[in-house]
Amino acid sequence: MVHLTETSNGYRRDAERQVIGNETLGAHLIAAGLVTEADVRLALDEQRRTGARLGEILVEHDHLFEDDLARSLAELTGMPYRDLSLDPPNPKVLTYLPEGFCRRRGVLPVELRADTLLIAIQDPRDLQTLDDIRTLLDVPFVPLVAARGALRKAIEAGYGSRLVDDEQPDDEGTADATLSAELSDGNAADALAVEGNRGPVIDFVTQILNRAVDERASDIHVEPTKDGLRIRFRVDGLLHDAMSAPASYQLGVISRIKVVTDMDISDHRRPQDGRMSTTVRGITVDARAATMPTINGEAVVLRLLTRDHGLLDIDSLGFLPGPLELFKKSFRKAWGMVLVTGPTGSGKSTTLYSAINELNVPSRNTITVEDPIEYRVAGIKQTQVNSKAGYTFASGLRAALRADPDIILVGEIRDLDTARIATEAALTGHLVLSTLHANDAASSTTRLIDMGLGPYLVTSALECVVAQRLVRRLCRRCKSVSVATPEERLELDAMALTDGRAPEATLPRANGCQHCGRTGYFGRLAVHEVMVMNDELRRLVLERSPAEAIVRAAIAGGMQTLQMDAFVKVREGETTLDELKRILA
Numbered sequence: 001m002v003h004l005t006e007t008s009n010g011y012r013r014d015a016e017r018q019v020i021g022n023e024t025l026g027a028h029l030i031a032a033g034l035v036t037e038a039d040v041r042l043a044l045d046e047q048r049r050t051g052a053r054l055g056e057i058l059v060e061h062d063h064l065f066e067d068d069l070a071r072s073l074a075e076l077t078g079m080p081y082r083d084l085s086l087d088p089p090n091p092k093v094l095t096y097l098p099e100g101f102c103r104r105r106g107v108l109p110v111e112l113r114a115d116t117l118l119i120a121i122q123d124p125r126d127l128q129t130l131d132d133i134r135t136l137l138d139v140p141f142v143p144l145v146a147a148r149g150a151l152r153k154a155i156e157a158g159y160g161s162r163l164v165d166d167e168q169p170d171d172e173g174t175a176d177a178t179l180s181a182e183l184s185d186g187n188a189a190d191a192l193a194v195e196g197n198r199g200p201v202i203d204f205v206t207q208i209l210n211r212a213v214d215e216r217a218s219d220i221h222v223e224p225t226k227d228g229l230r231i232r233f234r235v236d237g238l239l240h241d242a243m244s245a246p247a248s249y250q251l252g253v254i255s256r257i258k259v260v261t262d263m264d265i266s267d268h269r270r271p272q273d274g275r276m277s278t279t280v281r282g283i284t285v286d287a288r289a290a291t292m293p294t295i296n297g298e299a300v301v302l303r304l305l306t307r308d309h310g311l312l313d314i315d316s317l318g319f320l321p322g323p324l325e326l327f328k329k330s331f332r333k334a335w336g337m338v339l340v341t342g343p344t345g346s347g348k349s350t351t352l353y354s355a356i357n358e359l360n361v362p363s364r365n366t367i368t369v370e371d372p373i374e375y376r377v378a379g380i381k382q383t384q385v386n387s388k389a390g391y392t393f394a395s396g397l398r399a400a401l402r403a404d405p406d407i408i409l410v411g412e413i414r415d416l417d418t419a420r421i422a423t424e425a426a427l428t429g430h431l432v433l434s435t436l437h438a439n440d441a442a443s444s445t446t447r448l449i450d451m452g453l454g455p456y457l458v459t460s461a462l463e464c465v466v467a468q469r470l471v472r473r474l475c476r477r478c479k480s481v482s483v484a485t486p487e488e489r490l491e492l493d494a495m496a497l498t499d500g501r502a503p504e505a506t507l508p509r510a511n512g513c514q515h516c517g518r519t520g521y522f523g524r525l526a527v528h529e530v531m532v533m534n535d536e537l538r539r540l541v542l543e544r545s546p547a548e549a550i551v552r553a554a555i556a557g558g559m560q561t562l563q564m565d566a567f568v569k570v571r572e573g574e575t576t577l578d579e580l581k582r583i584l585a
Contacts, residue, residue, distance in 0.1 A: 471526075
């Protein structure tokens with residue numbers, strides 16, 4: 001155990017015992033029954049590759065809860081633990097440390113007790129931060145260990161209101177007025193100069209990005225209203241209100257986002273697109289931005305792509321064993337076309353890259369044509385579409401075919417030209433992986449034909465289609481099980497998911513706790529249907545049969561539909577019937 005020794009102005013650690021080894025932490029977690037030896041072994045392997053903290057890796061891969069990590073670190077260091085969700089900070093002590101320091105270092109003053117300041121810290125091994133706190137304070141302090149997520153929320157709750165208060169200093173109001181005047185005159189260069197000096201607005205935009213990453217948001221919606229600015233995050237597929245700001249912030253916040261995403265800040269009347277790359281909480285984030293004029297002003301949506309997250313192993317994507325084996329057999333062939341279909345945000349790229357990761361060996365030349373590049377993979381050639389420069393999916397695919405490829409990944413087949421080149425590539429000895437927007441696996445064939453591709457090309461090139469959706473995963477901490485209601489039994493019977501003879505069907509339930517933000521769900525998992533082409537399916541496609549006939553033939557051949565796959569995951573306690581209906585009804 002690491003001991004703390006009291007000094008005149010704080011606490012220090014015994015020098016000879018100040019480091020917690022990974023082996024010690026891992027052994028402690030295993031002994032406490034919080035993780036398995038296999039979990040720790042895999043995390044240590046990843047740590048050697050990435051340099052990340054062992055505990056953070058275990059949390060990121062959902063092997064360990066943040067609260068359990070914090071409690072374990074507290075036990076190992078001899079520091080007290082504090083659950084900030086149950087025992088929040090006293091706002092009166094926030095002034096003891098600078099706000100910027102607290103945000104950057106992940107610390108927060110929480111209480112003054114008998115002239116000693118209690119300070120929450122997320123990583124008790126961060127000796128530099130403890131030393132810096134000692135330098136900044138003129139009172140004794142005691143460090144407390146807090147869970148990272150709870151600490152971030154407490155920091156935002158404590159300091160966030162200062163950025164959205166209507167009572168701004170006079171110089172801030174002057175800056176707003178100056179920026180408004182410059183923008184209305186169309187003087188973008190001067191407006192940019194003014195905007196670059198407006199600290200509170202810049203801080204507020206930074207706060208939005210930080211909170212979005214902390215809350216695992218995939219999209220940020222910045223929406224002007226008649227009363228101010230509304231900020232919403234999309235988390236696990238659903239939007240919720242996250243923050244707000246007064247009307248005086250509207251112009252500055254929108255302008256700031258347009259500046260950093262390389263848009264024209266003087267143009268408010270037309271939709272614009274932009275992008276940026278930044279680092280948030282040590283994570284490299286790519287953001288695609290889109291503006292839209294509304295009656296209350298310009299609205300902005302930012303789609304966040306966290307580039308630094310490692311590729312998922314294909315066995316951890318949520319495939320059931322049978323469909324997974326069919327999918328693997330299809331993409332391990334030397335040639336042919338494999339498609340993944342589904343709506344935007346359904347995890348299609350993740351599935352394709354997991355397949356690419358399996359195929360990534362020195363003996364194969366793999367080339368990708370993407371928009372944008374969502375994962376960086378060593379050992380393959382990745383190119384990004386640039387329509388302004390005339391580099392489209394079709395032209396990128398042509399260039400790839402001249403570069404001696406074995407495997408080609410096309411980000412999306414969205415037009416006849418790209419579809420024809422991809423099909424011809426699959427027919428001439430290349431493995432082509434791509435995505436397509438279609439409702440299910442069967443309708444992907446009719447979608448290609450509707451684009452103008454001949455049925456004979458579809459049947460000759462297409463090997464396999466995977467349709468998928470993302471459903472919210474039940475929070476492991478608060479989920480429960482109860483008997484299905486009569487209404488739910490009727491719904492299950494109507495969907496042909498039960499035979500109606502079981503006397504009592506039980507269903508998992510979402511409850512809600514602090515860990516999942518009271519939603520009952522934490523994270524998402526995929527549901528799939530895998531349609532492998534066979535002689536009967538090819539005959540139906542050649543005859544231009546409707547999608548319904550193709551579905552029936554695929555089911556007769558052993559395919560599990562999206563609904564069937566989802567219900568298996570309901571029975572296994574991974575998600576709920578409500579989620580199944582929300583995504584697939």
